[in-house]
Each structure stands twice: as C-alpha cells, then as structure tokens.
Amino acid sequence: MTNITAEYPARRATIYSMSAYDRKDSTGNRIRWARKRLGWGQDEVSRRVGIGVVYLSALENDKRAVSRETMARLAEALGVSRAFLEMEIDTPDPLPNEPAAQGMDTPN
Numbered sequence: 001m002t003n004i005t006a007e008y009p010a011r012r013a014t015i016y017s018m019s020a021y022d023r024k025d026s027t028g029n030r031i032r033w034a035r036k037r038l039g040w041g042q043d044e045v046s047r048r049v050g051i052g053v054v055y056l057s058a059l060e061n062d063k064r065a066v067s068r069e070t071m072a073r074l075a076e077a078l079g080v081s082r083a084f085l086e087m088e089i090d091t092p093d094p095l096p097n098e099p100a101a102q103g104m105d106t107p108n
Contacts, residue, residue: 028062030085034078034092035060048077 035045042060046053051070058064066074075082080092
C-alpha cells in the first residue's frame, strides 16, 4: 500500500491508494476513500450533502442503498465522478490542484 501525504488548507491528511480496499471493493469503500482523501470526517460530508451521519455511515458500510440523486450529490461533494462511486470505472476524476492530478496513485 502506498502512503501519500497531501496538504489541504484546513488540515494535513495521509491518503492511502484505493489498493487498500482491493480486497472488498464496493461503493461504500469508494465513498469512504474519497472522503478520507479530502481529510474530512463523516460529519463534514453529511453537512455538505444534506444527509445524516448515521445514513452516511450505513452507506460506507454497504448497509443501505443510495438514490441516484444522493449519489450525484456525494460525487459532487467528494470531487469524484458518480461512475467511480458506482464502480462503473476504476479511476476517480482528480480534484483540481490535488496530488492525483500530479501522479497520485489511483485505483487499478
């Protein structure tokens, strides 16, 4: 597993490549990965998307289904494509000025 450290205005976060989740790749794991690469807690994502923390936790643990509308809001807030979260493609769209845009490890 590759560790990458990225600077964000509010905090410093260690980002792990998606290979950390290769053993059980799922929509929930991709949501969690995208959230952690931003250094955000579940409360921050919940606030930005307009969903509850309990619901977000259930999504990340693949315990609940998600509507297309909520998936689109999650993708927009997390800076990835909906297709990536829905496992239709394996590479997230990198955020502008993010390490991914300069060669950060992305999922296989």
